[in-house]
Amino acid sequence: MPDMRFNIPGQSLNREPFIDKIPDFQKKCEVMITDRGYKCKITNIVPLTSQEKLFLLRIVDPMERALFTFRPGQFLMLEVPGYGEAPISISSSSSNQEFIELCIRKAGHVTSAMFEARQGAMVSIRGPFGTSFPMEAMRGHNVLMVAGGLGIAPIRAPLFWIGNHRDWYKDVRMLYGAKEPSQLLFNYQFDEWKKVSDVNLMTIVEHPDDSWKGRSGMITALFDEFTIDPDNTFAIVCGPPVMFKFVCSHLDRLGIPMNRMFVSLERRMHCGMGKCCRCMVGSTFTCLDGPVFDYWSVMNLKEAI
């Protein structure tokens, strides 16, 4: 049975612009001469699990703080002086100018150094870099967010955005899967998201323990429990590379157009400025053209996921 969705009238499969205009990189160049970072103070550290912590950063200089604006889905380069830089997705609300929240897993050299840091330590950030989720384009539609494991970190930013602009969107649903119940991050915020932001949150774990009363299985199992309106839904997917394949092909089968499915790819950027080529996927820079891609673009990229 051939896939006939290309013939649906009025459905353009061309890539949609992520945002109304090209990000104003020129402005950033004036403010921050590419390699000079904003000095930040770690104001609070919230331990989430044994491997993940949430860091609250505050830019020290008030003028720089006012200049640091970002959109949901963008990332920044976190510098721990002496140890190096790592790309971290911003997981705080884009309307919150006072604090930047970063959810960090202890995975390498820089993040391990960050884990040693105490409250009050000074780190540096450069950014924000990259593309963002097209929150304006989603206006008036249903939003389906799918997060796996640490994929919740970049998803939190659009989630906060939706909380701030709840009347823009119709039905907002969030699926969140993790390996074990103890690895469900931000479970203290679940009630807030459900009740205050009116998000239909569904969680699932792969390996349940005895205390777990919720669903268990792969994240795609959740799709059987509800119906989605494919003509009227935007999807945001973020998780480990394995998850993309299953979730995106499942959403594809459900009929969500590929240009309305957005994924946030993971690469180890070194410069963030489209120079070092470390984050290249085929001919695409993940740091300039991504990390947020629509599935239509990613599907055409070899070796992307």
Next chain:
Amino acid sequence: MIYKVISKPEFRAFVDALVRANTSYGPRQVDTDRNGDPIYQFMPVSSADEIAFDYTVTTSSAKHLLMPFRGELSRFNFSDGDWKQQVDYETQPIVLIGLRPCDISAINILDEVMLKGPYPSPYYLARRKNTFIIGMDHLPLPDCFCKSMNRHTVNHGFSLFCSDIGDRYYLSINSAKAFSCLKEFRIDDPTDEDNCRLIERRKLIKHSFETNIEVSGLPVFLDIEFDSPIWQKWGDKCLSCGSCAMVCPTCYCYSVEEQFDLDLKGSRRESHLYSCNLVDFAQVAGGHNFRPRSGDRLKYRYYHHYRGFAANDNQQICVGCNRCGRTCLANINPKDVINDLRLERESCLTCVSTSPDKA
């Protein structure tokens, strides 16, 4: 551009004066290889006597003088639990002598990559603006294939370019500074004979290429052959050592590393030139590697060079100097890989139904 001719001794005197007044790099014989052939490299020179004007090609390109193997990006100075960041773009002016047309083309390509796009690199710009380049043409080695990449001539990107026309050099002067320096020496306007000799010289160079690679339409071939078994075949040979990227005049991928000073009072952030053939090039946190096989990484390098990647927008960034082929320990060279790729595709076309491989 102004054209002049200069006699060879006079040119030598000009270079000598230039070299003595500036930090200069020129081709010097550093050693001999196991066949007794000289090995040339771009090295610091202090007088014209040290420069091998009639060198063939250098083993390593002049790239590292504009994009150092280790370049400092910024410094952190620690004090009282706080730090200060210093960013320094300033560089010393340098003179590069004896670059071949392919080397200058490579620098032009690096200009495209580093100085265009949303974030132009100030480090590169500072070095590039402070570089005085004297180019010299040469007769190609048997394995050079610059002509196939259309890089055997160069029209811009140098301060001064010399073509050898017998007892004199035909100069193409492309900067005011070069012209004002040359005024001190005896230069003449080219006569008709000189012009004819230049054209003869260009023709000679053009016809001296023994290695030719068919690269027209190569991007399409590469797209079609993404899953071709030849990548596996050449990947099995590849040692993933990264030598090709180190000597390549246009390989610019780098990693950013940070190191503490030995006295722990500061640290420096450095860019290290990297190679996409090294195993951890596309590795992310947690150990997932997007290109785990050496074939995938080799393929990526060839795609970057011949497919025309984003930054260059369909411009092939290979200049055809074949340094990677000469230096490769496993004898992988672009000519063989690309010809292999073409053969694979052509044999498929001619024996669609009968090939035993395809059955």
